[in-house]
Amino acid sequence: MTASFTSISLNPALLNTLNDLGYKEMTAIQQQSLPLILSGKDVIGQGKTGSGKTAAFSLGVLSNLNAKRFRVQSLILCPTRELADQVANEVRTLARGIHNIKVLTLCGGMPMGPQIGSLEHGAHILVGTPGRILDHLSKGRIDLSELNTLVLDEADRMLDMGFQDALESIISEAPKQRQTLLFSATFPKTIQSIASDIMCDPEMVKVESTH
Numbered sequence: 369m370t371a372s373f374t375s376i377s378l379n380p381a382l383l384n385t386l387n388d389l390g391y392k393e394m395t396a397i398q399q400q401s402l403p404l405i406l407s408g409k410d411v412i413g414q415g416k417t418g419s420g421k422t423a424a425f426s427l428g429v430l431s432n433l434n435a436k437r438f439r440v441q442s443l444i445l446c447p448t449r450e451l452a453d454q455v456a457n458e459v460r461t462l463a464r465g466i467h468n469i470k471v472l473t474l475c476g477g478m479p480m481g482p483q484i485g486s487l488e489h490g491a492h493i494l495v496g497t498p499g500r501i502l503d504h505l506s507k508g509r510i511d512l513s514e515l516n517t518l519v520l521d522e523a524d525r526m527l528d529m530g531f532q533d534a535l536e537s538i539i540s541e542a543p544k545q546r547q548t549l550l551f552s553a554t555f556p557k558t559i560q561s562i563a564s565d566i567m568c569d570p571e572m573v574k575v576e577s578t579h
C-alpha cells in the first residue's frame with residue numbers, strides 16, 4: 369500500500385517542497401510514523417538504513433517549529449559528525465519553503481570558536497553529537513527552555529559509542545513538556561530502558577523492508 373504525503377496534515381509549504389524534491393509516496397516507516405508524529409505523540413521508530421527515517425522526524429520537527437521565534441526549538445542528536453551533517457542537510461532542504469530557518473550543526477572534532485560564535489547568533493534547530501552538545505550546554509551556551517522536539521537518531525549507535533551518560537545529562541536539561549522521537553536500527557534492552565525513562569507513552573513503529 370502506498371500513500372501520498374498529501375494524505376496527512378502537513379503544511380502547504382512542506383508539501384510544496386516534498387513535491388519539488390520528487391518525494392511523492394511516503395516510505396513504509398513514514399506512512400506508519402508520520403500520522404503519529406504529527407498528532408504530537410512520542411514515537412519509537414525501528415527500521416533499516418535507507419527507509420526514510422530522517423524525513424519522518426524532520427517533518428515532525430518542522431511542523432512543530434514557530435519560525436518567528438528565534439529560539440532553539442528542536443534538538444537532534446546523532447552518533448557521528450557525518451550523520452549529523454547529513455541530517456542537517458536534509459532538514460535544511462525540507463525547510464526551504466519556510467523563511468529563514470537556522471539549522472546549526474555542533475559536532476565533536478570540530479573547532480570550538482566558530483560553534484561558540486554561531487550559538488551567539490542563535491538557531492531554531494540544533495543537530496549534533498552528544499558530547500559536544502553537552503559541552504556547550506554545561507557552559508551555558510545553549511538554552512533549551514523553548515525546546516519542543518527532541519530527536520535521538522540511531523540511538524543504538526549512540527549507546528555503542530558510549531554516549532549514554534551524555535544523553536542522560538542533556539535530556540535532564542530539556543523541558544519535560546516536549547515531543548520525543550527515537551529512531552534505532554535495533555532495539556536492545558538498553559534502548560528500551562532509556563525510552564521508558566525519557567518518553568511519554570510512546571508508540572512503537574517497526575518496518576522490516578525499505579519501502
Ligand code: ADP
Binds near residue numbers: 390415417419420
Ligand atoms: P534512514 O535514515 O532510514 O537510513 P534516510 O532518511 O537517509 O534513511 O533516507 C534514505 C534516502 O531516501 C535519502 O536519500 C532520502 O532523501 C530518500 N527519501 C526519504 N524519503 C523519501 C520519499 N518519501 N520519497 C523518495 N525518497 C525519499
Ligand code: MG
Binds near residue numbers: 421
Ligand atoms: Mg538515518
